[in-house]
Amino acid sequence: xxxxxxxxxxxxxxxxxxxxxxxxxxxxxxxxxxxxxxxxxxxxxxxxxxxxxxxxxxxxxxxxxxxxxxxxxxxxxxxxxxxxxxxxxxxxxxxxxxxxxxxxxx
Amino acid sequence: xxxxxxxxxxxxxxxxxxxxxxxxxxxxxxxxxxxxxxxxxxxxxxxxxxxxxxxxxxxxxxxxxxxxxxxxxxxxxxxxxxxxxxxxxxxxxxxxxxxxxxxxxxxxxxxxxxxxxxxxxxxxxxxxxx
Numbered sequence: 339x340x341x342x343x344x345x346x347x348x349x350x351x352x353x354x355x356x357x358x359x360x361x362x363x364x365x366x367x368x369x370x371x372x373x374x375x376x377x378x379x380x381x382x383x384x385x386x387x388x389x390x391x392x393x394x395x396x397x398x399x400x401x402x403x404x405x406x407x408x409x410x411x412x413x414x415x416x417x418x419x420x421x422x423x424x425x426x427x428x429x430x431x432x433x434x435x436x437x438x439x440x441x442x443x444x
Numbered sequence: 445x446x447x448x449x450x451x452x453x454x455x456x457x458x459x460x461x462x463x464x465x466x467x468x469x470x471x472x473x474x475x476x477x478x479x480x481x482x483x484x485x486x487x488x489x490x491x492x493x494x495x496x497x498x499x500x501x502x503x504x505x506x507x508x509x510x511x512x513x514x515x516x517x518x519x520x521x522x523x524x525x526x527x528x529x530x531x532x533x534x535x536x537x538x539x540x541x542x543x544x545x546x547x548x549x550x551x552x553x554x555x556x557x558x559x560x561x562x563x564x565x566x567x568x569x570x571x572x573x574x
Contacts, residue, residue: 352467352498354541377470380501385543406511410469412504412518416543426511 344369346437350376350444353388358443363391368398373425373433375404382408384417396421404430453488458569460484461492464499465573468518469509474502475517477574482520485527492568493524494561495553496535500542503534505550521551535561 347366351358359381362372372395374381381388382403392401396419405424408414418424425433434440462481466473484491495503502521509516524530532553539545539555546555556564565571 350470352470354498355466377467377498380467380498380542383543387541389543407469410507410509410512410514410516411467411501412507414508415506 342367342369343438344436346370346433346440347372348440348442349374349378349381350442352377353381353391359388360391362441362443363395363399366395366399371400371402371433371437373402373404373430374422375407375430379403379407379411379413382418382422383413384419389419392419392422402429402433453486455487457488457490459490459492459567461494461565461568461571463494463496463565463571463573464502465497467498467501468507469512469514473574474499475515477572478517478520480572481524481529482527485524485529488528491529492531492533492564493529494533494535494564496538496561498538500534500538500544500549503532503549503551503553504544505548507550518550524551533561533564 347362347370349359349362349372353359359378366372381392401422402425403422405426462477464474464477468474481491507516507518532551534553534555536555536557
């Protein structure tokens with residue numbers, strides 16, 4: 339029997355509009371990574387009504403956000419939740435290569 | 445001599461309210477709504493815009509889309525007053541849920557609470573949400 343899959347969860351929907359992120363956080367196993375991109379990058383900002391969900395999950399999960407999507411939305415100068423790592427497209431490729439499987443929460 | 449060009453619209457003028465509820469770039473809604481607003485303005489309609497829910501992100505300052513290879517249409521909101529579209533409203537509750545303040549926005553707006561927005565909506569002939 340093989341060991342557990344190391345999974346990269348990808349979320350691209352706004353946490354204020356869709357439940358994709360909440361469902362992902364409820365289900366993701368400890369040791370998984372979450373990549374927030376497109377409209378999901380808003381979830382990584384401090385001082386929002388959903389910030390606690392990310393703060394809490396950081397105890398068990400790695401959380402990454404895609405910098406270019408943050409910049410496009412004018413949020414590059416806003417404070418990001420401590421522990422969330424900003425990556426670029428090269429880092430995105432590295433992440434996909436590093437993990438065994440990718441789960442896109444469409 | 446050609447007939448004089450008429451640039452005045454002499455049809456009926458209605459009160460249009462465009463309610464923007466989606467973030468920019470993740471979907472086409474924000475850009476499409478802006479196009480419809482500009483078309484409506486060309487017909488001299490009485491136009492108001494509301495930004496609520498994720499729509500408040502449409503008018504966030506400092507948008508820079510170079511790295512995602514998409515058109516940055518946020519500047520167009522600043523040009524709206526040139527089309528006599530000057531009534532822009534933002535819902536207070538939506539700003540607060542997102543940790544945003546009026547000074548984070550790239551256009552002058554009037555901040556209204558939900559109750560006040562409801563009244564504004566009731567005073568329209570046509571309401572279009574996207």
